[in-house]
Amino acid sequence: MQRIHHVAYRCKDAKETVDWYGRVLGFAYTNAFAEDHVPSTGAYDPYMHVFLDCGGGNVIAFFELPEQPEMGSDPNTPAWVQHLAFEVSTLEELEAAKAHIEGLGIDVLGPTYHGIFRSIYFFDPNGHRLELACNIGTPEQYAELERVARPMLEEWSETKKAPQHAQWLHVDPGSLVE
Template sequence: MNVQGLHHVAYRCRNAKLTAEFYKQYLNLDLTIAIAENKVPSTGEWSPHVHIFLKMQDGSYLAFFELPESPEMELDQNTPDWVQHLALKVPDMESLVTAKKRLIAGGVDVVGPTDHKVCQSIYFFDPNGHRMELTVDTIIPEMAEALLIQAQPLLEEWDKTKRAPDVAAFKTEKA
């Protein structure tokens, strides 16, 4: 199998129209597809819904379902809100800072930029309560190579201890 990339990622939304407007206003994502059905195509079950697709520059989509007859939307209460998020890539720091200013001007709370050493990111919540991240890559080839070399050994160590290893000792021992 040869996975070529992301076609779309789908989330539930409270209101499809307001969601499309938010992503157009703050992230300049265009609504390019809207499909409304009363039955789920894959299962045949009754569930009126609208499925909207917001196109990203690389041709992939951010998609949402509005489900008016389903119980009220809730997010996973057992997972911290910083864990489940969608990170969208922007080309440079200027774009990241511009997006932050636009979000703040619209009354959206924004955290960051946060320097992760491999990228810089800002974080905010969309109108549905989904945590979003905008990120710009800052990784250099040498760092990418070092991270690749230690990825599997780090995962093995984590699997045994369920704690982050001492980074300095880990690099010396494993790399």
């Protein structure tokens, strides 16, 4: 594998989605496909498939499916679980993005501390949860997380309880009081 070619999600309105991602996140609208029949299956199902450049060779795409039932959420999966996370370079960029997004009237949660990154969360007009994240970890922290990854997975597989191997991730040094 070389990289992810694109990730595709459903949208309610292709034009609204393209315009929103351009205005809110600065993503460039690059191209679209529109068909009455699905090329892979031959099934009749008219669609508009739009592609947005997220930067760094990353592409997100959306399908508008006007003849399908309305979009809905999975009632068995909490809204915070399925999300798209985009990376910004600095904490200043993260704060600026938060201010920009809130300035557009969009509710933003965070920044949230995750040990090796901080992030903000918000929803697009289709109900997809988005995250902007800024890495703040040290090489030693990333190495430690890699070292404990397999033991954590094994413990989780056996107990279905949160392993404590990386508990240090949850202590925000900015919240410590001396």
